[in-house]
Amino acid sequence: SSGINAEYGGPLMSQAAKQKERALTKKEIDQLRTGIQTLASSAAPLGKVLDYLQEDLDSMQKELENWRSENKYHETAIKAEESHMEKTLEPLRDQLEDTEQQIIDMINKINSMKCNIHNNDQKIGQMLSTMSFTAS
Helix, strand or coil, rough: CCHHHHHHHCCCCCHHHHHHHHEEEEHHHHHHHHHHHHHHHHHHHHHHHHHHHHHHHHHHHHHHHHHHHHHHHHHHHHHHHHHHHHHHHHHHHHHHHHHHHHHHHHHHHHHHHHHHHHHHHHHHHHHHHHHHHHHH
């Protein structure tokens, strides 16, 4: 029964077992201390990186706003230029439409004159053939 009490850390624990347990605890504490020191030495640079990251994000946000502002400016300028161009082109389009209609009218007149010339040629041909019969 004394062995059972020693295993559970009871009052009958031997001096050797206590030293072994202290050595194990000291080893765990040393490992924990080393881990904490490593973590602490890594945390400082990480904090600086996070600070720089925030600065970079702020800088990128400002740059994005500048690009959006410039984009809006250029969109407005393009719309104004398109409006001006439409106002300038409107009379030219009307003039083109009038000119195209004049061309169509002239082609129709030319075709009508060709038809009249053809009809007159036929009449002249008939008159000449009638005159040649009467002259003979």
